[in-house]
Amino acid sequence: xxxxxxxxxxxxxxxxxxxxxxxxxxxxxxxxxxxxxxxxxxxxxxxxxxxxxxxxxxxxxxxxxxxxxxxxxxxxxxxxxxxxxxxxxxxxxxxxxxxxxxxxxxxxxxxxxxxxxxxxxxxxxxxxxxxxxxxxxxxxxxxxxxxxxxxxxxxxxxxxxxxxxxxxxxxxxxxxxxxxxxxxxxxxxxxxxxxxxxxxxxxxxxxxxxxxxxxxxxxxxxxxxxxxxxxxxxxxxxxxxxxxxxxxxxxxxxxxxxxxxxxxxxxxxxxxxxxxxxxxxxxxxxxxxxxxxxxxxxxxxxxxxxxxxxxxxxxxxxxxxxxxxxxxxxxxxxxxxxxxxxxxxxxxxxxxxxxxxxxxxxxxxxxxxxxxxxxxxxxxxxxxxxxxxxxxxxxxxxx
Ligand SMILES: *Cc1c(COP(=O)(O)O)cnc(C)c1O
Numbered sequence: 001x002x003x004x005x006x007x008x009x010x011x012x013x014x015x016x017x018x019x020x021x022x023x024x025x026x027x028x029x030x031x032x033x034x035x036x037x038x039x040x041x042x043x044x045x046x047x048x049x050x051x052x053x054x055x056x057x058x059x060x061x062x063x064x065x066x067x068x069x070x071x072x073x074x075x076x077x078x079x080x081x082x083x084x085x086x087x088x089x090x091x092x093x094x095x096x097x098x099x100x101x102x103x104x105x106x107x108x109x110x111x112x113x114x115x116x117x118x119x120x121x122x123x124x125x126x127x128x129x130x131x132x133x134x135x136x137x138x139x140x141x142x143x144x145x146x147x148x149x150x151x152x153x154x155x156x157x158x159x160x161x162x163x164x165x166x167x168x169x170x171x172x173x174x175x176x177x178x179x180x181x182x183x184x185x186x187x188x189x190x191x192x193x194x195x196x197x198x199x200x201x202x203x204x205x206x207x208x209x210x211x212x213x214x215x216x217x218x219x220x221x222x223x224x225x226x227x228x229x230x231x232x233x234x235x236x237x238x239x240x241x242x243x244x245x246x247x248x249x250x251x252x253x254x255x256x257x258x259x260x261x262x263x264x265x266x267x268x269x270x271x272x273x274x275x276x277x278x279x280x281x282x283x284x285x286x287x288x289x290x291x292x293x294x295x296x297x298x299x300x301x302x303x304x305x306x307x308x309x310x311x312x313x314x315x316x317x318x319x320x321x322x323x324x325x326x327x328x329x330x331x332x333x334x335x336x337x338x339x340x341x342x343x344x345x346x347x348x349x350x351x352x353x354x355x356x357x358x359x360x361x362x363x364x365x366x367x368x369x370x371x372x373x374x375x376x377x378x379x380x381x382x383x384x385x386x387x388x389x390x391x392x393x394x395x396x397x398x399x
Contacts, residue, residue: 005328005383011375012196015257016264022256032251034063035223042228044255049202049229051262056177056185058204060211061229063250064218067166067188070201071099071136073248074162074184077213078134080105085132087159089118090346090360091334092138096164097352100136107352108132111359116292116306116367117145119359120153127157138164139171139178141306141369144298147173147181154182162186167303169194170269174297179204184214189254192342192371194268194301195261197254208235216240219247268374269301275372275381276302282385283307288396289389302372309366309392316395317366323391329384335365343369 015023026032026044034045045063053061064070080086082104088096090109097107108130111122118137126132135154137145154161161182165171168178169187179185184207187193189200205211208231215224216239225233261268280302284291290308294300309317314335321331332343339348345364346354372381 002327003383003387005380005387007328007376007380009330009371009373010192011373012191013374015196016260018260019257022260023253026252026256032253034249034252034255035221035226036252037226042226044252044259045250046226046228048250048255048259048262049227051259052202053204053229055262055265056179056204058180058185058229059206060204060208060231062203062211062214062218062227063255064201064203065248065250066199067164067186067190067193067201068095068099069218069248070186070188070203071096071162071164072102073203073214073217073246074186074210075099075103075105075134075136076217076246077184077210078160078162080134084134085130087123087126087130087132087135089138089140090354090357091116091364092140092164092346093166093342094339094344094349096136096138097346097349101351107349107354109346109352109354109357109360111357112363113359114290114292114308114363115145115295116141116143116363118150120145120149122359123150124153124157127153127159133158134160134162135182136162136164137182138166139168141304142167142171142300142302143292143306144168144171144173144178144300146295146297147176151181166190166193168301170265170301172299175299183207184210189258194272194303195258195265197257197261200250200254200258208232209239212236212239213243216243217246217248219245219249221245271374272302272372273300274378275374275376276305278378278381279305279370279372279385282382283389286389286392288312289392304369304371306367306369308363309368312366314365317368320368320391320395323395324388327387327391329387330370331388332369334367334369 049061091112111119166188
């Protein structure tokens with residue numbers, strides 16, 4: 001009998017009951033705007049910021065409208081503007097070069113390795129060649145590079161690092177949370193990330209001036225004293241007349257949905273990793289297929305899984321995706337000529353005028369990606385791995 005999987009790769013878990021209750025409370029009192037508060041109640045957004053700062057160990061936290069907004073806000077806070085060059089790893093998602101382009105800057109792509117992380121040698125070369133002073137490092141699909149080595153390179157060159165932690169909320173390198181290595185860490189709470197408020201983002205930093213600029217940028221008007229995870233009012237004094245309002249606040253409804261999820265984040269991350277492990281174990285030692293090695297210092301969150309099919313032709317990969325798709329297993333391929341759904345590649349971002357990156361091209365040509373929503377049981381994960389294994393083996397042997 002040919003096994004088939006019938007679950008949905010885009011179905012997340014429901015919002016927890018406690019979060020639904022909290023959202024109803026906000027809707028019943030009607031004060032959805034973060035600065036619409038009464039009495040001693042600081043509001044859901046201020047509390048979320050305080051709790052996320054505590055969780056990550058950051059001095060300051062700002063909640064905003066989306067992960068992409070957080071990235072743009074980070075660039076603006078660092079005074080990145082028209083004509084500046086911003087380094088970023090070539091394997092990332094479209095909102096990253098988009099945030100760079102949105103401030104009028106130029107993305108400069110850096111090669112990635114077969115571990116799916118930024119190539120540190122190429123990074124050093126590109127720092128030398130361009131003189132760029134900012135790296136927007138995207139921990140794409142949750143893969144962390146050697147953060148100690150990366151920070152040593154960037155610190156020595158005076159390059160400031162913004163971490164895009166859209167896929168690494170809850171992850172760490174050598175025990176230091178993702179987002180705490182660079183000068184600013186940015187997170188997304190969009191539906192497909194590790195907490196779900198539909199849309200939303202968080203920004204953390206230890207730098208008081210950057211935090212104050214980010215707060216004003218996000219649209220605080222002169223109400224920044226109501227924040228619980230922002231710098232002291234004096235820090236704002238020298239900045240408030242020189243920093244534009246680029247509205248992108250979070251509202252109390254989204255924050256209310258997120259606070260109970262934050263309490264459960266560690267447990268959810270453990271559940272993702274159980275699922276990841278089952279799929280990874282099921283795929284290991286499949287001829288023709290290479291699982292991605294995860295280094296010991298990396299504590300990752302397995303909310304998606306990637307593997308490589310090195311040397312496979314495009315035709316064969318398309319065949320594999322079709323055959324797995326027919327059995328209910330939705331794979332994404334990063335080697336397609338055209339962007340499909342959420343999946344696009346650096347050379348599709350024509351506005352960024354990308355130059356060819358042969359090493360990245362070779363990696364992406366054989367890179368398969370699959371979501372692992374928590375609605376999958378461990379049995380589902382084992383079944384998915386069996387289906388992929390069978391189809392890879394059948395096609396690999398056909399050569
Ligand atoms: C989702 C995502 C973002 C942006 O987040 P939004 O909240 O959708 O704006 C940034 N980087 C990566 C890698 C992402 O996957």
